[in-house]
Each structure stands twice: as structure tokens, then as C-alpha cells.
Amino acid sequence: MKKKFQFSNLMDISIRRINFSEISDYSLRNKMRDYYDKIIRRPLYTKFYKNFFKNQNYKIDLVLPAKGFSTLARREMLNNFSKIKNKTILNIGCGNAFDYHLWFKFKPKKIVGVDVLNYKNAWLQVKNFVKKEKIETKIEFYQKDFTKFKYKEKFDLIVSDAVFEHCTNLSKVIKNCNNLLKKKGIMYASYGGPMWFTYGGDHFSGRDKIENGFNHLLLNKKEYWIYFNKNVKSLIYELNEGGGGGLLVQKDLFSKLKGDEYFEIFNRFKFNSLLTFVELCPIGLKLIKNNIIIKNKLKKKFPLLPIENYYLKTHIVYLQKK
Numbered sequence: 046m047k048k049k050f051q052f053s054n055l056m057d058i059s060i061r062r063i064n065f066s067e068i069s070d071y072s073l074r075n076k077m078r079d080y081y082d083k084i085i086r087r088p089l090y091t092k093f094y095k096n097f098f099k100n101q102n103y104k105i106d107l108v109l110p111a112k113g114f115s116t117l118a119r120r121e122m123l124n125n126f127s128k129i130k131n132k133t134i135l136n137i138g139c140g141n142a143f144d145y146h147l148w149f150k151f152k153p154k155k156i157v158g159v160d161v162l163n164y165k166n167a168w169l170q171v172k173n174f175v176k177k178e179k180i181e182t183k184i185e186f187y188q189k190d191f192t193k194f195k196y197k198e199k200f201d202l203i204v205s206d207a208v209f210e211h212c213t214n215l216s217k218v219i220k221n222c223n224n225l226l227k228k229k230g231i232m233y234a235s236y237g238g239p240m241w242f243t244y245g246g247d248h249f250s251g252r253d254k255i256e257n258g259f260n261h262l263l264l265n266k267k268e269y270w271i272y273f274n275k276n277v278k279s280l281i282y283e284l285n286e287g288g289g290g291g292l293l294v295q296k297d298l299f300s301k302l303k304g305d306e307y308f309e310i311f312n313r314f315k316f317n318s319l320l321t322f323v324e325l326c327p328i329g330l331k332l333i334k335n336n337i338i339i340k341n342k343l344k345k346k347f348p349l350l351p352i353e354n355y356y357l358k359t360h361i362v363y364l365q366k367k
Contacts, residue, residue, distance in 0.1 A: 058284050059167035060141050066174050070146050071117055082113045098323065100351035103308040109324045114361060116206075117147050119235065123202070126319060126363055127231045129153050132201035135225055137191055137218070138208030141167035148182070149175075155183040157200070161190050192217040199227045209236035209307065211298040216310050223314045226366050232316060237324070237359030241301045242347075244329030244356065249290035251328075252276055256339070258332060259355070263342055303350070304357050315367040322361040329356035 087107065094108035123129065129151035136142070139158030148156055158168070168186040175184050187194065192214065203226050212218045222232055237243070244258040245251045251258030253276050260272055273294055277283065283291035293299065302310075308318070333340050333355050343355060 054162060057163045057166050059164045059170075060143065060285065062285070063143065065141075065143055065145075065167065065170040066177070068143060068146055070150065075115060075117070079115050079118050082115070082118065086113045094325075097325070098353050098357060100353055101323075101357070102305045104318060104321060105323055106320050107322045109322060110327060111324070114322060116144055117150075119233065119361065120147055120151065122320070123204070123231065123233045123363065124151055126365075127202060129202065133157070133198070135159070135196070135200040135203045137203065137205040137222075138211075139186065140164060142171045142186070143167065144206075145171055145184075149180055153182050153202075155185070157196065158184070158186045159189055159191050159194050160186075161188070163188055192221055194221065194225075196225060199230070200225055201227055201230055203230070203232040203234075205232075205234040205236070207236060207238055209234055210238075210240050210300050210302075211293060212300050213298065215300050215302065215307070216313070219310050219314045219316070223316070223366060228366060230366050231319070232364045232366070233362070234364070235359060235361045236307075237357075239326055239329075239358045240304065240360070241299055242303060242350065242354045243358050244326050244332060247290070247294055247299065248288055249273065249276070249294050252287070252290065255328060255332060256336065258329065259339060259343060263339075263346065303354055304360065307360060307362075311362075311364055316364040317367060319363040319365055321363075323357060324359035324361070326356045326358035329358070 087109075090109055090113065091107055094110065097108045098105055120129070129148075131152070131154045133155045134148065134153050134157070136156055136158040139160050140162075141164050142158050145156065164186075165188070172184055172186075174180075175182065191212075203222050209215055209218070226232060239246050239248075241247075242262065247261035250260035250272075257272070260269060264272060273291075277291040277294075278287060280291070283289060304323075311318070333343075333352060340352070343350075344352070
């Protein structure tokens with residue numbers, strides 16, 4: 046009998062196979078790729094994918110068909126909007142915080158990381174590294190539901206990667222962002238990879254074969270759980286190799302929003318868009334084009350949803366509080 050997949054919020058799920066002190070700051074290869082993206086790929090994308098997504102009710106500044114905007118490049122873009130040096134940063138959904146090397150490069154005054162899950166071992170590694178290397182940036186971590194998180198002061202910047210698509214009540218999250226951010230403060234967020242209506246939007250469907258990439262949308266509840274139980278693996282696999290898919294499905298940690306709905310929430314809580322990049326999902330686009338059966342099933346189930354939503358994978362946004 047297959048062992049039931051189990052998980053508790055109390056469990057420390059810090060990544061074990063990587064030590065924070067051994068992570069290189071940023072390799073020469075990555076720097077060369079960033080330069081190539083900036084000089085060649087992104088200018089080409091601007092022309093080639095102009096008006097690619099025609100039914101989104103928000104301004105899109107650039108469409109990326111694949112990885113072309115690295116983690117460091119995203120931080121540099123934020124630094125262009127608001128110099129990070131000596132600023133206070135609130136990091137929503139910090140996880141292991143193993144990307145903090147790229148924040149230290151900009152010398153912020155303080156980073157406060159918040160996550161609903163337990164990463165205490167990883168957080169201790171980061172704190173020890175800061176102390177050992179005499180990094181001047183102050184570091185704090187809190188395991189807390191962000192909708193209930195309060196702090197003694199407001200922040201200059203709020204940052205978040207791969208979190209908003211997993212917020213079951215994003216309105217409450219963005220409302221608290223408004224409360225915690227200074228006036229004219231900047232919020233950077235990337236979310237999706239993928240979003241709910243995209244191929245593999247549950248971070249699980251399609252792991253067995255491409256044709257099942259929209260199972261989270263097309264299967265009924267009973268059929269979906271049969272599919273889940275057949276394909277879920279061990280907790281260690283799900284957290285490391287599986288991208289957390291099994292955990293996310295079990296806890297139903299998805300916002301289940303369309304692209305437009307994210308911006309409706311941002312606008313409601315007084316955030317103006319400064320810049321918006323989107324990434325498309327090449328697999329989802331190919332499947333929709335080549336598999337008329339799946340395409341028709343989606344159109345029948347969601348007749349009012351523009352077909353492009355099934356391959357709109359990621360938002361990368363820079364927002365300013367009014």
C-alpha cells in the first residue's frame with residue numbers, strides 16, 4: 046500500500062543539500078547571459094512579441110518566451126526605480142532565503158523575511174553567514190501568516206518571488222502590503238511559474254505526461270485526487286525535485302486568479318504599475334495549438350476565458366504605492 050503523503054507546518058523543510066555559505070555570489074556565466082539578454086534577447090522580444098497577449102486588461106511592457114530576466118537582473122531593475130542601498134526591505138515568502146546573496150550586493154539596511162512555513166535551519170545558516178562575513182545588513186526572520194503580520198515600522202521596499210500565486214486570499218495580503226509600505230514605496234513581485242489557468246497551474250499536472258498539463262482545470266474532484274495520489278511522491282522529493290507540488294496541492298495553496306484579477310487587487314489597494322513583464326508558457330502554447338481536443342474541452346468549461354490565459358505563465362511587476 047502506498048504511504049500517504051503527509052506534511053505539517055511545524056516541520057522544518059529547510060533545504061539540506063545546499064549550504065548557504067557555499068553558494069557563489071553570481072557566476073561569470075550568469076553575468077554573460079544577463080548581458081546577452083539585455084543587449085540582444087529583450088530588444089528582439091519587444092518587437093517580436095508586441096501585442097502577443099491581446100486580451101489582458103493591464104499594460105504589458107515586455108513579453109518573455111522563456112528565461113530572459115534573471116534574479117539579479119530583476120533586483121537591478123528594482124534598484125533603478127529606488128536605490129536599495131540603506132533601504133529597509135520586507136521579503137514576503139522568503140523560504141530558505143538562499144537568494145539573499147543577491148540582496149547583499151546592493152547593501153540594504155535591513156531585510157525582514159516572513160514565511161508561513163518553517164525554514165529555521167536555513168535561516169540560521171543565513172544569519173551565521175552575515176555574522177561571519179561581517180555584512181552590515183540586518184537580518185530578521187519570522188514564521189507567520191503574512192495576513193496577520195505586523196511590524197514596528199514601515200518599509201521602503203516590499204519584495205516577493207513565487208508567492209502571490211499561492212495566496213488563498215491575495216486581497217488581504219496586498220492590503221497588509223499597503224499598511225506596511227511607506228508612501229511612494231516600491232513593491233516588486235514575480236508570481237506564476239505558472240499561474241493557475243496556465244499549463245501545470247497546480248505545479249503538479251503534467252508531471253507524468255504533457256497531455257495531462259491541464260488536469261487541474263479539466264478533471265472533476267474525484268478524478269483529480271485519483272490522479273494526484275497516483276503521481277505524488279515522497280515529501281523529500283516533493284520539496285526538492287518536485288517544486289513543492291505535492292505540498293501545494295494537498296494544502297490547496299493557490300490563489301486561482303486570472304491575470305486581470307491580480308491587477309484589480311493591486312489597483313484596489315492603491316498600487317500603480319510602473320513596469321510589467323510577462324512570461325508565456327511554450328509548452329502550454331504548443332499543446333493548445335496542436336491538441337484540438339484539449340482546446341475544445343477548455344473552451345467548453347470556461348467559455349468566457351480568452352484562450353491566451355492558458356499559456357500566460359508569469360507576471361513580473363514593479364508597483365508603487367500611491
